Amino acid sequence: DVKVTQSSRYLVKRTGEKVFLECVQDMDHENMFWYRQDPGLGLRLIYFSYDVKMKEKGDIPEGYSVSREKKERFSLILESASTNQTSMYLCATPGQGGEQFFGPGTRLTVL
């Protein structure tokens, strides 16, 4: 089974802080994704990466950046956290058939 892990389940940060969310997958997959999930809005794609050092903007990239230095690790960075970035963040990687495997999520609260 594909395993996707995220560094924190819960995180509380202050406005203006720099925040790193880490995601690791153990299947040597090329593609990795970051989504945010908000009530009533479903899952929205922030950024994705299809190879080391490659990244593409998703639907809502503003306020975020990403880093993919190693194939197994994809980091989401909030350069200066704001209260509207309080959300559930989900990392995912697709299998051979396109089905996505999700990590458990990081619930981030920005005060």
Place this chain on the structure above:
Amino acid sequence: GENVEQHPSTLSVQEGDSAVIKCTYSDSASNYFPWYKQELGKGPQLIIDIRSNVGEKKDQRIAVTLNKTAKHFSLHITETQPEDSAVYFCAASHGGSNSGYALNFGKGTSLLVTP
């Protein structure tokens, strides 16, 4: 881009009854339609998916139907049980290499199965 609409947003059924969740999509190039179940405190988990070359797929109590002409697909859960209570998401993608299999999700349906 792709727009996926999902209805209803909440659904309450009695144990043993059937539940149906419907989704529509806008991009006729979409060819892959998964359904995810998300339980409280967990990430979404794939429960069933369908590709555009088939009209229906079944896995025990769960089935998915696809109407490509009308651009809609549905999830059917029969003989519902309390453990089916969760949030369900539909999604669509055309799986092209430059999209990296990115999925476009519906907004979710909160299903409650009461004993």
